[in-house]
Structures are given as C-alpha cells and as structure tokens.
Amino acid sequence: MSINAIQFQRGLSLPQFQALYGSEHQCERALVAARWPHGWQCAHCGCxxxxxxxxxxxxxxxxxxxCGYQSSSIVGTVMEHTHLSLRLWFLAMYLLTQNKNAISALALKRQLGVSYKTAWLMKHKLMQAMAQRDERYLLQGRVEIDDAYLGGERAGHINGGRRAANKTAFVAAVQTSADGRPLYMRLTPVADFTNEHMRQWASRHLTAGCHVVSDGTRAFAQVQHAQATHERYVTGGGRQGAQTPQLRWVNTLRGNLKTSMAGTYHSFEHARYAQRYLAEFCWRxxxxxxxxxxxxxxxxxxVTAGPLPLTLLRVSEVSS
Ligand SMILES: [Zn+2]
Known part of the structure; x- marks a missing residue:
C-alpha cells in the first residue's frame, strides 16, 4: 500500500464507532469476546x-x-479496578487509534470530560499495553538502524553516538521487505551507544540471521554477536548521512516521529516516559x-497486558 493509500484509507467513522460501541452492553460484549474468544473459563480451576x-x-x-471464584470482564486486564465506564475506555481507544496524530493526555481530558489525572492514567495504560504487545516480536530480515535522541528542543540525530544532555538516547530500527519497503519499526531507549549496550540491544531485539544496515557508528558492529550480518555506511553524518539511500526508511520515519511528537506533546510530557511514547508511535x-x-x-x-497499577506506570526505566 502506498503512503497516499494509507493516508486516505477509510478509518472507523464516529457514527460507525457509536453503532458498534455506543452502549455499555456493546462494550462489555466486545471485551468478553476479546478476553474469552473460546468462551469463559475459570482462572482458578479451569471449569x-x-x-x-x-x-x-x-x-x-x-x-x-x-469453585465459586468470581471475576468480571475487567479483572486481570489493564482496566482492572477502574471506576470508569467501559464506554469511556472504548472512546479513549477510538481517539488513540483513529486520529491522524497521537492524542495527548490533556486533549484526552478535554474530549472525555474526565480529570487530567484520570486521562493521564488511561493514556499511559493504553500506551503501556501497546508497548507490551510489540515487545513480543523480534526484528527479522533486513533491518536499518540508527542512533537518535528524544527530548530537549528536538528529536533527531546526533553524529557519533555521543550522549546528549537532557536527551533520551534511543535506537531507531526499521525492518524492511527485501525490496526495501518499510514493514515494522522499533524505537528502544538505551543508556548510551556503547558496545555493551548495543550488544544487549541486538540480543534482545534481533532474530538470528538479520541483515543490519547502519551508518558508521562503531558500536553497531556489535549486532554480529546476535548472529546478524552488518552492512556499514560511513556517511560523515548530517545532510549527507540522511540522504544515504540504504538508510532511507530509518531516516524518513525518524523525521515523522519528530513531527508527530512536536505536534502532539510538550517536551515535558515525554521526557520521563520516553519508552512509552516511542512505543505508541511504533504501535500505530x-x-x-x-x-x-x-x-x-x-x-x-x-486484555493481554495484565493489570498496570500506578506504581508500575510511575517507574520509568531505560533499558537496552
Ligand atoms: Zn473455578
């Protein structure tokens, strides 16, 4: 599908959404079908x-x-212990998925008519569920990677893999098809671009046999420890680096990320929880x-992410 075909495809219209998920009963039914596609089963005894x-x-x-064990459709899901109606949760899901750009917690607060704290919690639970969903997949085949930074005034590229003050370093990776079309993106915060952290990143995110394409950042050679082959382009960075055709998609999509983040979030919003915001961008x-x-x-x-209590959501770890 071309970029234009993606942009102009029909989404779920608001009337369609209301027809499908307009009542609490409809939302409950959709939730039950997602949780127990083969029918309800007791979590304790299997009955x-x-x-x-x-x-x-x-x-x-x-x-x-x-055994008499009681459960509801939200027990064991991200929505466990919620006092909100399922309709509000479905509306939040609609707003997070059908808008062209991501939606901030502040905009969610206005749209749903809830407090900022409630909107923040919903937004972060939804983003964390997205992050956990995508973590299940490993990158495979041809993968373009680059070093990038988020936070401060801009999300962008700094040459040589240097650590930048007040910025979150992350590995940008794009899996492409054999003929060079972008299939799948993963953005992973890392402490820095040392050999050790890149080796850890590679072993956690790459399938053996990957073909990794990168710029001249030396630590990227560590991908070979994860049984990947490595193709390296020493570009000199800057404009010249961004035009390397072999790194076209990682550069293009990193640019899209920068635009999307700047249009939706203030930097203070994504500074601490960069991993979650990056995961949301990738999931979409x-x-x-x-x-x-x-x-x-x-x-x-x-329904597969499990409960996400506030104490867990407040933890903002950078892992490699
Ligand atoms: Zn039972």
Missing part, C-alpha cells in the same frame, strides 16, 4: 460452567460453577495498513 451475578456497583460477574505505525482494525487490536492488547 467452563458459570452463573451470572452482579456486584454492588452493578458490574456483571462470572461465578464458577465448581506498525498497524497503519488497516485503520479500522486498530481499535479491536488495541482491545486485544488491553
């Missing part, structure tokens, strides 16, 4: 027979016929070929 009942707040419960990009399917796919991510 498939249940009674329906409701808790004090009116939420529908499943009670196991054998990696699923760009089918816009309407993004909402059900995000729902799948929410």
């Amino acid at each position: 498939k027979r249940f009674f329906h009942t409701r808790n004090g707040t009116g939420r529908l419960l499943w009670e196991c016929f054998i 990009l990696n699923r760009r070929f089918d816009l309407p399917a993004m909402l059900p796919r995000l729902l799948k991510a929410l």
